[in-house]
Amino acid sequence: MQPGVYSEVGWGLKTTALDGSNRVDYAYDNSFVWIQNAVLPGNPSARASFDYTVKVGGLLESDNALISQSFVAINTSGLVIHMEPTFTVVYQFERQDQWPQQ
Numbered sequence: 001m002q003p004g005v006y007s008e009v010g011w012g013l014k015t016t017a018l019d020g021s022n023r024v025d026y027a028y029d030n031s032f033v034w035i036q037n038a039v040l041p042g043n044p045s046a047r048a049s050f051d052y053t054v055k056v057g058g059l060l061e062s063d064n065a066l067i068s069q070s071f072v073a074i075n076t077s078g079l080v081i082h083m084e085p086t087f088t089v090v091y092q093f094e095r096q097d098q099w100p101q102q
Helices: none
Strands: 007-014 031-039 067-073
Touching: none
Parallel strands: none
Antiparallel strands: 007 031, 007 067
16 A cells, blocks of 8 residues: 555444434434544554454334444545454343333
């Protein structure tokens, strides 16, 4: 990879709700996990640790769909970027009548 070129890469888990946030301008309320990195001349690979653990809570939309989204953006390298997101999801089912009141 030549100096001055790079590629932004990322992966996340999100719901089918619309992107964006009602609280902040730099995040998405529909994302449970979001990891971003860059592939640079001095760092030609971007790898999250296999021991990377995220414990998050959240609710899916009524369609019960969980989206695994990987992306490559601003790729000035001209190279094909290979990605293999691997993850484990543990489901915890709860009775709706036991949810905290909002």
